[in-house]
Amino acid sequence: MMVQVIVDGKNYEAEEGSLLIDLLIKEQIKVPYFCYHEALGADGNCRMCMVEIAGQKRPQIACDTLVKPDMEVSSKSEKIEKVHTDILELELINHPVDCPTCDQAGECSLQDFYMDYGLHESKVRIEEKVKHDKHVDLGANVMLDQERCVLCARCTRFTDKITHTHELGIIGRGDEAKVSTMPGRKLHNPYAMNLVDICPVGALTSKDFRFKQRVWFLETANSVCHGCAKGCNIYIDHHKIKYEDDMIYRFRPRRNDAVNGFFICDAGRLSYKLLQNNRQTMIRHKDEIISEEKSIALYQSLLKQYKNSITVVIDANLYNEEIEALVDYAQRIGAEVCAPLECYDDTEFADTMLKSAKRAANYEKVVKMGLDRTMPKTSGLIINFNHTETFYAEMQIDFSTHQRPNASFILPIAAYSEQSGSLTNEDGLVQMCEKAVHKNSPSPTLREWLQKVGL
Amino acid sequence: MSFSFTKANLERIEVLKNRYPSTQALSLPCLWMAQYQEGYITLDAIDVISETIDVPAMEIYRVATFYTMFHLEATQKKRVLVCKTLSCKLCGSEGILEHLKGHDVLVEHVECLGSCGTAPVMQIDDVNYENLTPEKVDTILEALR
Structure with a gap:
């Protein structure tokens, strides 16, 4: 049942019997705490979240106080400030105060609370x-x-x-x-x-992030992990050092109670490395680096040569908009479309928490659109849009984010972190990814390539 | 695993299981049994306790490290537990500790031994020795040799 609670003289509504601290967090009423975490529940050991409650002799911890009707709470008063300061002093007794070499500096609760309640010499x-x-x-x-x-x-x-x-x-x-x-x-x-x-x-x-970058230099974009079809929400933290290229330093989980809650798996967290290593940056035909004009001419002539025996292969990690554009494009050039999925099935990866056996971010979109999921036929021309499988085709054009040593004609494309788009996760939820990384010399996105080649 | 409870201890554990609402309550009795069986508590013993009462091994280890009366290391020497709590400190346990440095024993500085009225106190093989003075310590250790 919803009841009225008064906090610092203002009226709020909260579920009777819920935790008082949840209300304070939800209403963004400042209350310091270390041990409480919405995913882990109350523990009441840090004693930082003290508030005064009318009718109670001593200050109480908000994380272990249940909401009652007409409760009167005070989170700011001289007495409470003093309590916070004193408890913080106890927390800091043996703290080494090595913030200058600490990676948490800038996103550290202890540091923040010290600025709020401490500001004293130990x-x-x-x-x-x-x-x-x-x-x-x-x-x-x-x-x-x-x-x-x-x-x-x-x-x-x-x-x-x-x-x-x-x-x-x-x-x-x-x-x-x-x-x-x-x-x-x-x-x-x-x-x-x-x-x-x-x-x-x-x-x-x-161990992966420590000593790499100070957190206040990082820029953050909202995105979705591409490690599997679960679609865990993430922050992409990136930074461009002067004279160098924009780099991703880490992925962090972004709270979404409908998908991943507060967490992501370690495999997904570390998958940012794949976005930066072995990237294809040049247009290459056989062993030669060629210009964009030359590549477009070559592309057009191959289309003409293999007219009526072209297959467009779509990777299930591409954005919804890209997949739709490609299906549309294939129709216009009279090509067959396929999006092989079998190679993405990985039951060993899956668990009951967040890891899905479908190891492609947009697996569900391919299924929903009813695309042909078998391998393409090897006769004729295959235009491969970033699918990782090897096809042994008569002739193949690769639009690829990453290097492929055996490719005969390869055109670089932007990775998902370098453009925005949406993904459909395995539960059918469509989620947006923001553009995070701004490369010094960006590869064209797939959609830009489609415009360049004339459709 | 090299540790296993004796038959008598296993029977005691079964009896205790009926006494408490949860098996977690058996952590302390099991640790005592393991310690009396081997003289100290091995990691193997912690794993066996964990399996026997179905409580995570870390939980048992945590409890064993919390209480100073549980010993996690083997020793050939005599184990002398000297109380480090208030009454003993006030009545001169520091002097006793200093004096014990001259003896070939393993000294452990432990929490209250429950005999504040007769401080300072030390404990050897479950026996409390009270109202200690350095001379008394010498006599006691000589007698136990």
Whole structure:
């Protein structure tokens, strides 16, 4: 039942019995917290989210307080500010304050709250602080700095409640307490790198991203992972260093409760590397780099030569708009269309969380459009639009994002991160991807090529 | 796995399973049994406990590291547990610790041994030795040799 709650003198509606902190987060009322996470639930160990509730003697933690009718909450007052400051001081007792070398700097809760509630010198001198290990390789690309940890237990709750693999725990007691795996054992689950996002401070960092770039230099675009047909929402974080090309530094999960919740798999997270390695950048015919005009003339003459025996092959990772344009294009030149899917089926990759056995982002679109999913016939001309399979055709033209050493005539195209478009995921949901990367010398997109070749 | 519970211990575990609403409650009794069986708690023992009571191994390991009375390392020496909590500190446990450095024993600095009225206290093989002075420590260790 929805009830009225008063926060800082303003009226809000909330479900009776829901967590007070959820209301504060939803209404963007500032409340500091480390241990609470919407995917992991309340734990109540960090004590940062204190609020005053009318009728209660002491301040209460918002993450463990249930909403009751006509509750009167105060999140800002001198008393509460003092409570936040004092608790934060305790969190910072043994913190090494090594922000200048910490990868979390810029997106660190501890840093943010310090600016809000701290701004004081530590009473504990750096030499007196309890020392722990600063470079613990937990496995699965996750590095642990035990000194930066605030023991919020988000990571241990992630391995307990989300992956059910139970690799992490807080061992020891008092100021000796620290996050650890069991001796000689490592993280072993395909979602482990989400720990890096879940950690509110710089204790868990990504081995892949650490020391590569300061986060405040990164630009972010909303996109969708192309690793499989699930369509997990991601942020593409990229940056162009002066005199160099725009580079992707990392993928991060973007919350979408209808698809992936808060997380993505490690395979998808690291798939950004594929977008940057072995890319085709030149137009090549046999062993010769040729100009665009020359390639268009060659393309036209091949079309004429193989008239009536042309097959257009479509990759199931292309955007909806591209697939539609290609089907349309094939019709105009009188070509057959096929989009082989079998090579994308990978049951070993699949699991019950986010990984799908259909390892092509737009698998569902191909199925929905009723395209021919068999392999193309090898006689005549095949115009391959970025399909990864080898076809052994009589004659083949490849529009390709990546290098193909055996291709005889290859034209480079832009990858999905270099243009915008939409994808249909395996549940039929159509999702937009923004253009993220702006290359110094961009390859034309497929649609631009189609215009160039005259249709 | 090289560790296995003795038949008597397995029977005790079965009896205990009926006593508590969840098997997680058996973590501590199982750790005690493993420690008394082997003198210390091996990783193998933790895995066996985990399987026996169906609780993740990390959970058992966590508990074993939390309580100072569980030992995770083997030793040939005599294990001397010296209390590090308030009463013992006030009554001179620091001096006892310093004095023990002169003896060939394994000293562990542990949480309260539950005998604050007779501080400072040390424990050897489950026996508390109370109202310690450096001289008394020498006599006790000599007698136990």
